[in-house]
């Protein structure tokens with residue numbers, strides 16, 4: 103067994119208070135996201151998203167957060183991928199952000215739905231052309247014989263659209279929005295006395311804040 107018993111940090115970066123944190127969780131998320139951005143991480147917009155399959159088995163993977171506002175969090179993917187199939191059957195997702203520099207994590211739970219085709223098209227056409235072609239070339243999450251086959255598929259797609267200025271948006275590709283009903287903000291504390299503030303949305307849309315035990 104690899105023993106990591108002595109691997110530990112004392113968390114000293116800050117405190118989170120349920121009385122002074124923002125009344126609205128997306129305002130709080132924005133403040134923490136900006137603080138993380140200012141620390142110039144390798145890739146600022148990574149997040150882990152969990153889905154649950156038809157057997158109740160949870161799956162997780164990293165995706166890129168591409169937009170957020172008071173309505174939720176948006177990312178883009180292949181709708182026929184594993185996660186796409188899970189969300190078609192069970193439209194619930196959990197997001198996780200770990201911001202180690204600040205000793206923070208944010209958890210989000212909520213419903214997930216496809217964004218409009220117009221919203222997807224706007225983002226799709228903002229991507230580099232090769233990324234647009236890549237969305238056509240990959241049957242995400244399906245087995246493929248080898249790397250050469252993938253590159254041959256990409257070359258074929260590139261040739262197919264060579265004479266077209268605008269690459270069409272594949273039907274199987276697009277954005278999802280996670281509409282949160284719960285968020286939790288976690289700030290590491292000394293002696294493992296961490297601060298946790300949960301925001302739960304009420305039926306009338308209001309958010310209620312609760313401090314949780316670490």
Ligand SMILES: Cc1cc2nc3c(=O)[nH]c(=O)nc-3n(C[C@H](O)[C@H](O)[C@H](O)COP(=O)(O)O)c2cc1C
Pocket residue numbers: 145148161162163164165166167177178179180183184185186242243
């Ligand atoms: C840093 C990073 C960013 C990624 N961004 C995306 C993304 O925005 N969209 C996406 O579909 N997959 C992204 N991936 C790949 C996913 O983690 C995953 O492999 C893929 O979406 C297939 O997942 P699935 O089989 O569970 O559907 C990213 C992976 C990493 C490590």
